[in-house]
Amino acid sequence: MVAVNLWSGLRALADGQEVVEVEGETVGQLLDALVAAYPGLAPAMERGVSISVDGQIIPKNRGAKVNADSEVFILQRLYAG
Amino acid sequence: MALDSDTQKFKYIGTRPDRPDGLDKVTGRARFGADFSMPGMLHGAILRSPHAHAKILKIDATKALALNGVKAVVTRADFPTGLTGEDWNIQENVMAGEKALYDGHAVAAVAATSQLIARDALKLIEVEYEVLRHVTDVDEAMADDAPVIREGAADYSVPEGMHPNIVRYMESGRGDLEAGFAAADLVLEQSYKTEAAHQGYIEPHACVGQLGADGKGELWCCTQGHWFVRQMCTAVLGLEATQLRVTPSEIGGGFGGKTTVFIDPVALALSRKANRPVKIVMSRSEVLRASGPTSSASMDIKMGMTRDGKITAASGTFRMQGGAFPGAPVDVTTMLAFANYDIADVHHIGFDVMTNRPKQAAYRAPGAPMGAFAVESMLDELCRQLRLDPIDTRLKNAVKEGTRATFGPKFPPVGLIETLEAAKAHPQYNTPLGPNQGRGVASGYWMNWGGETSASVAIGEDGTVQVSIGTPDIGGSRASMALMAAEAFGVPYDNVRVNIADTGTLGINEPTHGSRATFASGLATVEAAKEAIGKLCKRAADKWGIDAEAVTWEDGFAKPSGPNAGEFPPLSIAEIAAEMGSTGGPISGHFESSPDGFGGSFGTHIVDLEVDPETGRSTILRYLVVQDAGKAIHPAYVEGQFQGGAVQGIGWALNEEYIYGADGRLQNPIFLDYRVPVASDLPMIDTIIVEVPNPGHPYGVRGVGETGITPPLPAVANAVRDAIGVRMTQLPLTPPRVLAAIKGRG
Numbered sequence: 033m034v035a036v037n038l039w040s041g042l043r044a045l046a047d048g049q050e051v052v053e054v055e056g057e058t059v060g061q062l063l064d065a066l067v068a069a070y071p072g073l074a075p076a077m078e079r080g081v082s083i084s085v086d087g088q089i090i091p092k093n094r095g096a097k098v099n100a101d102s103e104v105f106i107l108q109r110l111y112a113g
Numbered sequence: 114m115a116l117d118s119d120t121q122k123f124k125y126i127g128t129r130p131d132r133p134d135g136l137d138k139v140t141g142r143a144r145f146g147a148d149f150s151m152p153g154m155l156h157g158a159i160l161r162s163p164h165a166h167a168k169i170l171k172i173d174a175t176k177a178l179a180l181n182g183v184k185a186v187v188t189r190a191d192f193p194t195g196l197t198g199e200d201w202n203i204q205e206n207v208m209a210g211e212k213a214l215y216d217g218h219a220v221a222a223v224a225a226t227s228q229l230i231a232r233d234a235l236k237l238i239e240v241e242y243e244v245l246r247h248v249t250d251v252d253e254a255m256a257d258d259a260p261v262i263r264e265g266a267a268d269y270s271v272p273e274g275m276h277p278n279i280v281r282y283m284e285s286g287r288g289d290l291e292a293g294f295a296a297a298d299l300v301l302e303q304s305y306k307t308e309a310a311h312q313g314y315i316e317p318h319a320c321v322g323q324l325g326a327d328g329k330g331e332l333w334c335c336t337q338g339h340w341f342v343r344q345m346c347t348a349v350l351g352l353e354a355t356q357l358r359v360t361p362s363e364i365g366g367g368f369g370g371k372t373t374v375f376i377d378p379v380a381l382a383l384s385r386k387a388n389r390p391v392k393i394v395m396s397r398s399e400v401l402r403a404s405g406p407t408s409s410a411s412m413d414i415k416m417g418m419t420r421d422g423k424i425t426a427a428s429g430t431f432r433m434q435g436g437a438f439p440g441a442p443v444d445v446t447t448m449l450a451f452a453n454y455d456i457a458d459v460h461h462i463g464f465d466v467m468t469n470r471p472k473q474a475a476y477r478a479p480g481a482p483m484g485a486f487a488v489e490s491m492l493d494e495l496c497r498q499l500r501l502d503p504i505d506t507r508l509k510n511a512v513k514e515g516t517r518a519t520f521g522p523k524f525p526p527v528g529l530i531e532t533l534e535a536a537k538a539h540p541q542y543n544t545p546l547g548p549n550q551g552r553g554v555a556s557g558y559w560m561n562w563g564g565e566t567s568a569s570v571a572i573g574e575d576g577t578v579q580v581s582i583g584t585p586d587i588g589g590s591r592a593s594m595a596l597m598a599a600e601a602f603g604v605p606y607d608n609v610r611v612n613i614a615d616t617g618t619l620g621i622n623e624p625t626h627g628s629r630a631t632f633a634s635g636l637a638t639v640e641a642a643k644e645a646i647g648k649l650c651k652r653a654a655d656k657w658g659i660d661a662e663a664v665t666w667e668d669g670f671a672k673p674s675g676p677n678a679g680e681f682p683p684l685s686i687a688e689i690a691a692e693m694g695s696t697g698g699p700i701s702g703h704f705e706s707s708p709d710g711f712g713g714s715f716g717t718h719i720v721d722l723e724v725d726p727e728t729g730r731s732t733i734l735r736y737l738v739v740q741d742a743g744k745a746i747h748p749a750y751v752e753g754q755f756q757g758g759a760v761q762g763i764g765w766a767l768n769e770e771y772i773y774g775a776d777g778r779l780q781n782p783i784f785l786d787y788r789v790p791v792a793s794d795l796p797m798i799d800t801i802i803v804e805v806p807n808p809g810h811p812y813g814v815r816g817v818g819e820t821g822i823t824p825p826l827p828a829v830a831n832a833v834r835d836a837i838g839v840r841m842t843q844l845p846l847t848p849p850r851v852l853a854a855i856k857g858r859g
Binding site for chain 2 (some may be wrong): 079087092107110111
């Protein structure tokens, strides 16, 4: 299980939890597992989010590896300028 | 793709050769967007709404079509229906549907045999409007009685009961704000405002589009990202992506504003209807009225500090308008506003608000300068009231590797402390100031970007190297790619030619945006070079009859390596290339990825200025930019990015603003009235390049293009505060505003 930190705007869509634990070895698997566990997160995921894994921001690479002890944050969707 | 070694010695990287496009640009040979022409080409012109908000009741083009030389007129009826999301937003922005949403919104377009005829024809198009109430100010747009721009535009994030003009809402943060503020010796609260500013690129948008009835087309245009142009045009026109080939011209500035489309789908629609190529070139007035400036912002900040300078808590509410469509970059503002500092208790609220203004576009570190203005202004005020040194205070709170960012994760290696220390050690920081002079300090951050990237290298028959990348060269990136390729191959810089490939030649590339080109295309170039070098080594190994693993590449030569490789004279890249046709065929290398290892860049600026107490005019006396480049591939172009960002930020701080009249029309749509700083306004901008290597790039590169516009807004405001003794909280600090502040001092 990987502990995923949610930004506060997402917590209301995940039963008020700040940190949720889901199964996954890649960013894509984590995102899919989050939506399966908390369907209320689907609109936010569809709109797009970014993920930070161990301090590295990952805008869109669903294949990026995640370890069980990785520090994972869901961030607002980021974009370039 | 990680840093090859943190003790690398470079032969070419870090040198300052002439840029490969320099001769073409100084002799006028370089071809920009408006320089393309085709046989049989028509000229397009666009009719724009004179109203800020109006229903379009009727468009009658009969008289225009009857004018000799007019070949086609298009309105929204000539575009496909059924689009959703951002595709619909772009289509609605390039050609209005049921309503004109801002002054300058396109409502119809003409193609004719000359530009004059096309413009005359616009006057013959009859449009019947029903003028509606409008709103252009972000705070007024959120008020209960504000006119609604469009019902149903809000997404899932907006709580029930908010005004329909609020289209996105966000909250983030951590800790216990109440306890954090209670631990402070001084707590300040203040509201701040910034106005919309335009990127101010010198080259207006220009394109030539050709689209046949078979759905196949070509487009030549000035853009930061031709694959983005392809995606947007094909979506807006209902075409298959790869049936449109887009070729970028040289580009006369973009700064984020050329990462989207305004005229390109219109030219293609006109071409499809007229069955001839169509050229459209925006006037300056059209650029200012109807392209994409950045957002304006209204912000409330609260910060607490101990008397020895430790920030104990911070909160901010950020309201930003992005024109008549969702998309104000307030998510980035909330993420980065306090990102310079290690703060345990922090909270952000953001509102994305629609108004009757043009659809905002990216502008250099979109969203970051506004938040920096508010937060760094307040930090300066805290330092003043607590009698603390502004650089020492920033050093006390600065983030470093391992610090938990205010947006959540821990920072990888970053260079804020190094920039602060270099700024403090610079002589400017202790230069005595005269009467009416002030000094301001501020820091800023941009997290940078990776993005979809594809590059190829190919070896010429004489051993020279051709590099193909997909990121248009705005600030000297061809020179940077050539240096990285030269370093990887061990060949002279002049033996490398870098081309910007069209959409038919490479895989998808995101634009030159997000400070990503030198990082991402550079990384792809290095990795593609490594693949080609592997093939070069294999050819040498085959010639020598040894294993490829027993060959190493060194300074442009294949050499046998290891105890069992044998003794062979080194083979140069030219010798291998000369025989490649008979030893296995062409030698090339490719690389594609969406690299994640981009490292953010921090910067610290110091500005000294003088305010004329009679007029309120501010004159910049000295300006220093210190910024982390990771590794400066071509230091002159890194310095150029630092200087350019500072100058644009100075303009935003002192003069630049979108001024709307009570009628909702833009009052200053020309450069005489929209005042950007020019060379004679400013001193030479001094620079210091800090190099804290980015572990995510083979040579340690960090993007440097955007951070430089983040500190100038607060740095200038802090210097004006130092000079006149009054804290100003609304940008720009125009002479009338500064004079009023001086007179109101008491």
